[in-house]
Amino acid sequence: MTDPTELIRLQKVSRYFGGITALKDVDFSCSAGTVHGILGENGAGKSTLIKILSGVLSPSEGQVVVDGKPVRYRSPTEAAADGIVCIFQELSLIPDLSVAENIFIDQPPRRFGLIDAAAQRRMAESVLARIKCEDVDPDARVRDLSLSRRQMVEIAKAISKNPRVLILDEATSALTSRDVQTVYDLLAELTADKVASLFISHRMQEVDALCDRLSVFRNGRHIQSFNKGDLRESEIVRLMIGRDIEAQYPHKPAPNTGQNTGQNTASTEALRVCDLRWESALKGVDLTIRRGEILGLGGLDGQGQKELLLALFGVLKGVRGRVELNGAPFVPASPAMCKSAAMALVPEDRKTEGLMLSLSIADNLLLPNYRAVSRGALIDPTLAAREIESAIAKLQIKTASADASVETLSGGNQQKVVIAKWLALNPEVILLNDPTRGIDVGTKQEIYTLIRDLASSGKAILLYSTDYAELIGCCDRVSVLYDGQVVSELHGRELTEEALVAAALNLQTEEAAC
Amino acid sequence: MSRLFSLSPENRPIAIASAFTVVIILIGTGYTLATQGTVPMLTPSYLLQQLQIGSFLGLCAAGMMMVILLGHIDLSLPWTLTAAAMMATTVGGAWAIPAGLGVGLAVGVVNGLGVSYLRIPSMIFTLGVDSVLRGLMIAHTGGFAPQTEASPLMRYLAADRVLGLPVAVFVWAAVSVAISIILTRTGFGKSIYATGAKESAAYLSGIRTRRVIIGAFVASSLCAASAGILLAGYSAKAYQGMGAPFLLPAIAAVVLGGTHILGGRGRYLGTLVGVVLIVFLNSVLSIMQMPEALRQIVYGVVIVGMLLVYGREGRTRL
8 A cells, every 4th residue: 555655645625615515525646757737628627636635725625645644734844845847837936036035935044133135146147047948047037938838937936846746737838838848848857856746737738748657637526546548538538528529629721822812912911011010029019900810829938929919009118110000000009999989908917917817707708898887987786797798608707606716716717707807898909818718628728619600690709828729729920029020921831740849949041031 | 683683894883873973863862851941952953954954064074075985084074165165156156166176176186196196195285275366365355264255156056945945955965976976886996995905906907006095085075065165155155164073073084984995895874874964963962052061071982982893893812
């Protein structure tokens, strides 16, 4: 029964939040020197599981056993003392502190009782070098880093604690492919050092590539654990969602041949961007989006994709260049103005930019749209209720009541609320910044279908994603950005993972160039 | 009791504050019964008197709530109130009240611009504005109590009675109805909640958050100015420091009523209950002839203690 390599075991663990059961009778164990993948849709109980393992939550029932001894952690610090360290999905960094200060926040190197800043900086440098992030300055403020760099700092912070059990909760979802590879290498290295890793990801390929053993969770229950290769991908997906899933991406329409429509291309153009510049992030971006089309934004992280979306939505100050909306010049000066011009933005971080988490689903849905549900100066409750009902029905947002706070929804349903609040305004141009980040497979698929339906109904869509498979699966064309410029545009059969990667690295190979 | 804990985060403080108000009245009544054998606290004239006093604080708290819902604060209340009162009595006649409200409007716009466009934290900016107003008023009156008097209309609104009720209470009621309609039934009100809950998300939803901030500060200053005008009418004249006793109780009333001090959450009904609670607390403490020092201590302990009771919601340590 007792496996000498076993580090952690959960016995009959349950966890309740009020009347809601997040975990029920979970038996689970993981061993040294393995990478253990945890699979399940959002709301399956994965996050609760790792919060219990890492000492953030205590189990309501059952027991956690570490090294054969029952433990009851009262804080993440106690768990970290036993070598159990978690990289959380919601970033735990303090934006106004430096990278080095963040990495050693709970146990800074001391000298005469005071923090030794020089040593701290040196140690931060070596930890960052270990995860190949030499480009991150230990003195930089975390606020100034991109999301993917911040995630790497988060990983550095965990590594610096010399973990025996490392838990990665969606730690790769915000990363670029290059950083993902770095994390893979790191995990391999740690595994050789007899570290147990728990890996939670929605990206099936990652789980497949990395993990030795897999556990599937559904509705708070541990469904099954098996070794890699024991089950086929389709069988695993079925275990996760409890039903079959067909093709992940919706069908693309036949590509628009530019030949016979030469005359009316101008009239089908929804948005044209010429020579857009902003500080050092955008260095002359040119692109065109037609109605009925999904244009992808590709490239490595931090090449100006996010800034481009923000500039088009009027958020950035001092943007130069020309933007044409439906053939007429347009100066995006504020989000309010872009909203009036029938544009919409689904921002990068739904928890801070997309939603007011403490407000109700209804209040979030109606926010951009009060004028439409008001008679005179006052909101008409009947109109408002009808609008909310139709938004919830249209996107199949799973909630008991529209008055519940949006915080209570799963990540996927939260993202649906962000999208739904804009759809009520019937926007013509929709800007999407990584809309499926950290969302379960089932909801992802719903969102892909929705985006395609919107395009089919004549909307123009600009989609930025860090997931190449998503760009290939969803987009009609992909413009690849490199250093603030569009370096290539891929469509039709050129749109392959190899071509995207080559273009993202700005490799001028013959295949990619033509 | 279990019912109480199943109330929503907005309603729980309101229920607790209401219950506590009743407790205060019972304690006061018990005290007077034991010492004098009478129940003055339950007589209509006493209750009306409390409402009259409460109307000044009620107006201040109503405006303060709009700003606190944004996660900001308006510390210029004392001298906005005083300046409005002084300008109203200085101008006098038919233009007394418009002059006072004009002061409120101007202060509100300045506060709003400073906080929304200059991005100066409201705690500092409004404190600065308060100091400037104070300086201006001292220059205006030469540092003495102004000799001017309240206009007849101001006196009517503040001190007269209609149907046996103080007119000031009707003013308070009208402002209350207006504010609760704004907060629950207009896009502006909903935008205040949204901006207070997460300004970046509201901005990216196409809300003109700067205008929302200016609007809320204008509402706050107008309410403070109205309180000043009424208070000058009630005492027949304006005087230095007339606004000072209102700042802390106004903030306390809003927070005791369950409005989140960091913004985004709260109901106007809560603020009303908070005002009533504070008025009765003050009144019972003075009926019990508690020495001033002890009164201040009890007052502070009650406010902090009640906030502790509200705070016990979290189930996780995160």
